[in-house]
Amino acid sequence: MKRVGWTRGVDIWTPGAREPPRRGHGMRAFLVHHREERMDSSRRKFLHLAGMAAVTASLGTRPEAEAAEGPSAQGSAATSPEAIPMRPFGKTGVKVSAIGVGGFHIGKPEDEKVGIRIIQEALDAGINFMDNAWDYHKGRSEEIMGKALEDRRDKAFLMTKVCTHGRGKDVAMKQLEDSLRRLRTDHLDLWQIHEVVYPNDPELHFKKDGVVEALTLAKKQGKVRFVGFTGHKHPDLHLEMLKHGYPFDAVQMPLNVFDGSFRSFEQRVLPEVLRRKMAPLGMKSLSGNAEPVKKGVVTVQEALRYAMSLPVAVTISGMDSLEVLQQNLAIARGFKPMTKQEMAALRERVAPLAADGRYELFKSTMVYEGNEGREQHGFPPQGQMQG
Template structure:
């Protein structure tokens, strides 16, 4: 399994990461545990999760999977929705209990999808106060944020972090073969992250399955494209053993795509990607969990 530096953290992470939402899709909890342990046994060390996934079941299942010696194999990340210090503190304590750990390697503010989010998080009594305090207390090691809506919102969050003097360790964002053609995180945000030494967490390589429906590219293309960017890890959802093995094979066989190959992929996806039709997380509220559940921003009730 190839590994890469996680920005300036001094930690190396696996080229491919296991998505936390899809991991808990199987009805059988034991199958979820098997997926996590198979991933760890085969070189994946980056585990993604979120406080709200499946009403907490994703964290609960991952916590069970990390027993019996598996915790030390994992770089464990989860996300919080709370925008206030109180809600973020409460959600973090729930995540620690569910994940059955004293320390979470990386905690990220989830769904930075509104221009008002940076001010709320960094303002007086905001969630960043909780994360900074938790880091000082040794409950978390690193701090980052995620979002899938608009690169300009990511840039606003980065600017706020710089103004407040609270450096971010990681940023998670969509990076896929459609992204360069519409509201591109690759074009607008990626250069800023690499310049500042911030770890780049690529997500949605298949755009929630929409890219494969077009028939324009192969599954391997979908993974190798973001792997060819200066990403630290490419996080992908794996709800079956077959999909997990596909992701592992893509990582094991990875060679950076040639410029000719990249040009060919972008030519095939240019028209398809021009309007964001196949990246609905950018163009609709379909994937906006905190929009559908606004109470997640201020409470610890899922």
């Protein structure tokens, strides 16, 4: 490959000459031999949108034409009464589907074809937001999603997470190359710091040569459009991250009907994210394990409708079967939010069972912490803890 130009910090290569050796060469070779023309088109569209977003931010307005380009506009049928609603992704000018596909559950079925089909049918139905993380099922979730998106990358708003858990910028950038290779793409729409759940995480992430510097570098290199962070433990940790004043584009947090009565992200973090005009991303709408549904405390429709009725850009939902996908589509198509009165009544109904956190164990225990983070913070892997 031969470099022929430089645009907004991104190398532009052309076939016919040998590319200099570099980390991530395997991904580059794959792109060169299999998807050169398509990825060149994707890169141009990405750079165009990035430029538009920068101009828009400086003017404080959003051209309506921007909503008609890129993955944010997929499914022009969004005007149909039965379409999946599209919502603004913070102040970026991009729109995303009101419901998204969770990456962890994509890697759960033994047959990867199930995950591929879920992703592709979700895209066909108008869901464009795709969640993932570098460490989900040791990379398997990213690999499955990469196969599913190989010939339809432009239809997806693709997000994955970096799992440094206190390690430095160099580890983060290596993980980014791993994710790009597995996902079979040359850029991410959103790259987020995964699992801000340990008390010293904000300090570690913002230290010199920490992961936050990697977010900035990845954006500068054109490998990432937007950046953010995630966590499910305590609102204080999210607020500590925000106090640093870094220009995150998105913040992901657990938002469900039980959250309103126990260490509430809805009451404490969501308003601050909205004030800063960042994109709020909701997760764990069914409490992470659907236990309250299994026990008859709430129905799937009540739980998911409540989460989607909050002022969020997208509610990310785990889908490990086509049946769950169809169930979610039935709720999301032509979605009409609950009224404030309906939401308040549902919160009040479940409050006696919500106040002690029994349906949000991700806040009060280490049951949901991943092994990558456990290792970096000196805790034993899942399955080896006593008691």
